[in-house]
Amino acid sequence: MRLALRSEWTKIRTLTGPRWLLLAAIAATVALSVAVTSVMTCAAAGCGHDTTKLSLTGVQLGQALVVILAVLVISGEYSTGMIGISLTAVPRRAIVLTAKAITITGVVAGAGTIAVLGSLLAGRLILPSHGFTPAHGYPPLSLADGPTLRATVGSILYLALIALLSLGVATIVRDSATSIGVILGLLYLVPVLAPVIGDPHWQRLLQQIGPMSAGLTIQATTDLHNLPITPWAGLGVLTAWATAALLAGTLLLRLRDA
Amino acid sequence: MTPFPQLLHAEWTKFRTIRGWVAGMIATALMVVLVALLAGVSSDQHGAPPVPIGPGGEPVNDSFYFVHQPLTGNGSITISVSSLTSSIASGPADLRPGTVPWAKAGLIIKDGTRQGSPYAAIMVTGSQGVRMQDNYVNDTPGLPGPVSATSVRWLRLDRSGDAITGYNSTDGTHWTTVGAVRLEELGSTVQAGLFVASPDAVQGPGTVPTVATAVFADLRVQGGRLGDHWTGDQVGPESPSFAGSPPNPSGSVTESGGSITVTGTGDIAPAVRASLGTAGTIADILTGTFPALIAVIVVGTLFITTEYRDLIHVTLAAGPRRSRVLAAKATVLGTVTFTAGLAGAAIAIPLGGHLARVNGVYLFPATSSTQLRIVLGTAALLATASILALAAGTLFRRSAGAVTAVTTVIVLPYLMVAQIPFIPAGVTDWLTRLTPAAAFAVQQTVVPYHQVASVYTPYNGYYPLAPWAGLAVLAGYALVSLAAAAVVLHRRDA
Numbered sequence: 001m002r003l004a005l006r007s008e009w010t011k012i013r014t015l016t017g018p019r020w021l022l023l024a025a026i027a028a029t030v031a032l033s034v035a036v037t038s039v040m041t042c043a044a045a046g047c048g049h050d051t052t053k054l055s056l057t058g059v060q061l062g063q064a065l066v067v068i069l070a071v072l073v074i075s076g077e078y079s080t081g082m083i084g085i086s087l088t089a090v091p092r093r094a095i096v097l098t099a100k101a102i103t104i105t106g107v108v109a110g111a112g113t114i115a116v117l118g119s120l121l122a123g124r125l126i127l128p129s130h131g132f133t134p135a136h137g138y139p140p141l142s143l144a145d146g147p148t149l150r151a152t153v154g155s156i157l158y159l160a161l162i163a164l165l166s167l168g169v170a171t172i173v174r175d176s177a178t179s180i181g182v183i184l185g186l187l188y189l190v191p192v193l194a195p196v197i198g199d200p201h202w203q204r205l206l207q208q209i210g211p212m213s214a215g216l217t218i219q220a221t222t223d224l225h226n227l228p229i230t231p232w233a234g235l236g237v238l239t240a241w242a243t244a245a246l247l248a249g250t251l252l253l254r255l256r257d258a
Numbered sequence: 259m260t261p262f263p264q265l266l267h268a269e270w271t272k273f274r275t276i277r278g279w280v281a282g283m284i285a286t287a288l289m290v291v292l293v294a295l296l297a298g299v300s301s302d303q304h305g306a307p308p309v310p311i312g313p314g315g316e317p318v319n320d321s322f323y324f325v326h327q328p329l330t331g332n333g334s335i336t337i338s339v340s341s342l343t344s345s346i347a348s349g350p351a352d353l354r355p356g357t358v359p360w361a362k363a364g365l366i367i368k369d370g371t372r373q374g375s376p377y378a379a380i381m382v383t384g385s386q387g388v389r390m391q392d393n394y395v396n397d398t399p400g401l402p403g404p405v406s407a408t409s410v411r412w413l414r415l416d417r418s419g420d421a422i423t424g425y426n427s428t429d430g431t432h433w434t435t436v437g438a439v440r441l442e443e444l445g446s447t448v449q450a451g452l453f454v455a456s457p458d459a460v461q462g463p464g465t466v467p468t469v470a471t472a473v474f475a476d477l478r479v480q481g482g483r484l485g486d487h488w489t490g491d492q493v494g495p496e497s498p499s500f501a502g503s504p505p506n507p508s509g510s511v512t513e514s515g516g517s518i519t520v521t522g523t524g525d526i527a528p529a530v531r532a533s534l535g536t537a538g539t540i541a542d543i544l545t546g547t548f549p550a551l552i553a554v555i556v557v558g559t560l561f562i563t564t565e566y567r568d569l570i571h572v573t574l575a576a577g578p579r580r581s582r583v584l585a586a587k588a589t590v591l592g593t594v595t596f597t598a599g600l601a602g603a604a605i606a607i608p609l610g611g612h613l614a615r616v617n618g619v620y621l622f623p624a625t626s627s628t629q630l631r632i633v634l635g636t637a638a639l640l641a642t643a644s645i646l647a648l649a650a651g652t653l654f655r656r657s658a659g660a661v662t663a664v665t666t667v668i669v670l671p672y673l674m675v676a677q678i679p680f681i682p683a684g685v686t687d688w689l690t691r692l693t694p695a696a697a698f699a700v701q702q703t704v705v706p707y708h709q710v711a712s713v714y715t716p717y718n719g720y721y722p723l724a725p726w727a728g729l730a731v732l733a734g735y736a737l738v739s740l741a742a743a744a745v746v747l748h749r750r751d752a
Contacts, residue, residue: 039685047462049680060673064666068658075658079567177563177657178278181556184665189549191673193293196538196545198301198619 004090004099012073012103021069022111025159026118029062033119034126042131042138051132051141052148052221055123056155059216062115063162067183070104070166075176093253097171101246104163112159116152147221154218154235161238162187165211168245172252186241187212204228211241260576265586268576273561273590282557283598286550286640290602291609293546298613303536309529309620310373310494312394313443316623317529317537319457320373320394321494323509323522324366326451333482334416335365335450338430339382340407340517341473346459347466356468358384359711361456362526363472365415367422368449369441373494376443379453379526380413380424380436384470388413389709390424390437394528397709400426400436417482420444430476451488452477454509454522458533460711463680465532467523474518494524527710531718537620539719540632541701543610544603547636548669554595554640555664556657558647561591563657581744584652588645588740595644599637607633624703635700635729642697642729642736643668649739652747668732671695675716686715687722694735696721699728 012018036057042049074097077083090096124141132138143149165186170179190210197203207213207228217227217234224230229237260268273279312318329335344358364381378392380400388400388411405411412427423438456470490511509522525533562584565573574580607629611621624632643664650660671693675686690696699721706714714720721728 036681039682040680041682061666061670064662064670068662072658175560175657177556177560177661180658180661181552181665184662184669185549185552188665188669188673189552192548192669192676193296193545196293196297196542198297198303198614198617202300 001095001099004095005102007086007089008096008099008103012107017072017076018069018107021065021072022107025062025065025069025108026111026115028065029058029115030118030122031058032061033058034122037123037126037130040127040130040132042133042136047131047136048222049132050220050222051123051127051138052120052151053219055120055127055141056116056151056219058119059116059155059158059219060212062112063159063187063212064184066108066112066159066163067166067180067187069108070163071170071176071179071183073100073104074167074170075174075179078174079176094250097167097246097250097253101164101167104167105160108163109156109160112156115159116155120148120152145221150231151219151221154231157235158215158218158238161215161235161242162211164242165238165245168242168247168249171249172245186210208234209237211238214238262582262586265576265582266589268573269583269586269590273594276564279557279560282553283594286553286557286595286598287602287605289549289553290544290546290599290606290636293549294543294606294610295613297538297543297545298610298617301538301614301617301619303618303620306536306618306620309534309537312374312528313376314393314395316395317534317620318374318394319525319527319529319533320375321492321524322362322453322455322526323490323511323520323524324368324371324449324451324453324493325488325490325511325518325520326368326371326449327488328447329367329417329450329479329482330447331482332418333450334414334480335367336412336414336430336476336478336480337365337452337474338410338412338476339363339405339472339474340410342382342384342405342470343472344384344456344468344470346461346468348461353469356459358456358459358468358470359386360384360525360527360709361454361468361470362389363454363470363474363520363522364413364452366451366453366526367415367417367444369444371449371491371493376441377526378415378422378424378439378441380415380426381453382411382413382472384456386709388426388436390439391526391709392422392439392441394526395707396439398424398437400424400434401428412476415450417444417448417450450479450482452511452518452520453526454520455525456523457525457527457711460713463713463715463717465713469521469523471519471521474520475516477518490520492522525710528707530707530710530712530714531622531704531720532712533710534620534622537622538614539622539703540607540611540624540629541698541703541719543614543621544606544632544636544701546602546606547639547698547701548672550599550602550640551643551668552665554598554644555647555661555668558591558595558644559651559657559660559664561587562648562651563655563660566655580747584648584740584744584747588648591644591648592641596637596641599640600633603633603636622703628703631725632701632703635725638729639697639700639732642732643694646694646732646736646739649736649743652743653739667735668694668697672698681717683713683715686717690716690721690728691723692731694732696723696728697732699723700725702728 215238
């Protein structure tokens with residue numbers, strides 16, 4: 001296992017692709033967060049915005065780059081034939097996938113921490129000049145605030161879980177374009193489709209099982225009783241998706257020819 | 259050199275023999291249809307109050323406080339207005355004075371009190387001066403400026419057969435004509451009198467109810483045959499825009515010493531998305547365009563990146579003019595995608611619309627030419643997106659980056675503007691003008707009205723660009739990317 005981990009770590013460390021993708025994920029996350037917080041204003045008390053969630057909006061864009069990174073970790077090997085070498089070096093295929101999962105979780109959590117803290121810092125610096133002041137009921141964003149801390153840690157975990165879900169799906173699908181199509185579909189479609197579902201019960205159910213709509217409830221700090229699912233349960237739903245994808249991926253990796 | 263038709267044939271043969279790509283195209287059409295099916299089946303609005311329909315067939319708001327009596331034959335009615343004040347519901351049981359631009363108080367001649375019946379009216383407004391309006395959609399300006407005790411407005415409405423003429427005056431002696439309209443559907447006995455309405459006011463990303471009070475005097479009726487007393491009635495209390503607050507929403511009328519004070523709420527105007535929240539649009543039915551988009555982006559990218567695995571040298575040796583190869587690919591891909599999108603949208607619109615209506619959902623009407631535009635436009639949107647993906651695939655040579663880039667530039671702006679109601683209107687306007695998401699304007703059916711203050715944002719289905727102009731933005735991105743791809747393909751080693 002240690003050997004497998006070391007080889008995965010070496011691959012991700014020495015390839016230029018992953019490094020650029022991680023940097024791009026950080027930049028995209030912070031950039032979108034800055035853009036969103038820069039356009040929001042609060043004229044009077046009670047404008048009803050969730051400043052923590054606003055500051056963390058960038059995660060919705062950053063996750064797309066995390067998806068590419070995680071998909072390429074496995075499908076990149078299929079397209080170059082590297083997978084044959086990886087599986088020859090470590091014949092126990094579950095170990096290869098586990099090593100990949102651990103490595104990708106580590107690097108995404110690392111980059112995610114920078115991206116999420118950067119976004120939060122941007123919100124803390126930008127929002128007060130847009131009317132989100134203590135007088136209007138918005139103290140500066142701070143990790144000392146319980147819900148904000150939960151949203152911050154949760155967003156980092158969210159990015160790591162998205163990476164694991166992507167790794168699982170890519171192991172199942174193998175082709176990178178199709179994998180990314182499937183994952184972006186899974187993530188973005190529920191928020192797009194939910195409003196056209198006329199029955200409120202089905203609509204809520206859809207939002208409860210959608211990996212992105214459920215997972216991102218971890219970012220909410222206000223109006224918690226209106227969420228389709230509680231924050232930690234929402235992150236749990238995403239964990240279930242990631243686990244299911246990884247298990248199915250492991251199974252197929254063991255059963256199929258590489 | 260290989261002739262272009264042969265290049266086309268070669269690309270078409272590649273496309274149709276790869277099972278995954280053909281499956282992707284079938285999935286594209288299927289997803290558009292399936293989502294329409296899902297939207298139709300899952301909706302349930304049985305028992306919802308019927309939406310009032312105006313003489314032109316459009317949905318309307320028709321609720322106001324009406325002090326009226328029957329008027330038979332020709333005649334005229336005159337009034338002076340010395341005050342129109344509005345209050346805005348700022349919170350539960352919290353009414354604050356404020357300006358409602360299109361609060362209305364004046365005279366109306368209406369074919370009965372049924373909601374949606376033909377009418378003509380002349381009125382003072384909160385901040386839009388005197389207006390003559392008829393049949394919900396028509397609006398003509400009269401004297402400008404607000405009404406007050408020092409700036410009284412006199413109004414007159416005159417019926418002569420089908421013709422109704424509106425006059426206004428600042429002193430009750432010198433009159434000017436505001437407008438004359440013909441209402442052919444009007445019966446010989448109509449309801450005539452005073453009315454007050456106050457539409458919902460825009461506040462942040464939504465609207466809040468308002469209520470208006472007007473002070474009238476000098477009521478005079480000439481000609482016609484009237485009853486002997488005036489009745490005050492709320493027209494359309496069940497109107498969708500009339501839910502809940504302000505508390506005590508029904509209007510009232512009081513008279514003292516020749517002056518008549520009328521309080522009312524509601525609006526007499528075409529319905530818009532914000533005032534008819536329960537209604538659906540064809541764009542809602544076509545939400546399946548999104549999963550379809552992802553499918554065409556994946557296929558469009560793979561159509562070129564797969565070549566980079568092994569075939570590109572053969573392809574380029576067969577067609578050494580590389581830009582022609584790219585053009586052939588774009589033509590084949592665009593045509594196939596267009597066909598799949600066309601089939602999907604052409605089935606989805608009637609199917610989803612039928613299911614929604616069966617389940618009691620009111621759909622904003624669209625003429626057959628509008629529906630044709632939406633079907634063709636949706637097919638063109640998908641085809642253009644696939645060509646953008648082809649260009650991105652050529653530029654990146656890798657599928658992963660291309661698929662993600664194209665999906666996020668189209669879907670993410672749409673998610674921001676169409677799903678998050680509180681993004682400021684200026685930003686959503688900018689996003690739907692400049693980003694590829696502008697193309698969704700091609701599915702728009704609702705139209706804004708200058709005489710209705712409302713939230714005209716993409717979230718509510720209103721796009722800043724005209725339908726084809728929106729699509730042209732996406733086409734611009736696709737063309738520029740394709741040109742860049744041709745240059746890069748030409749310069750780079752394969």
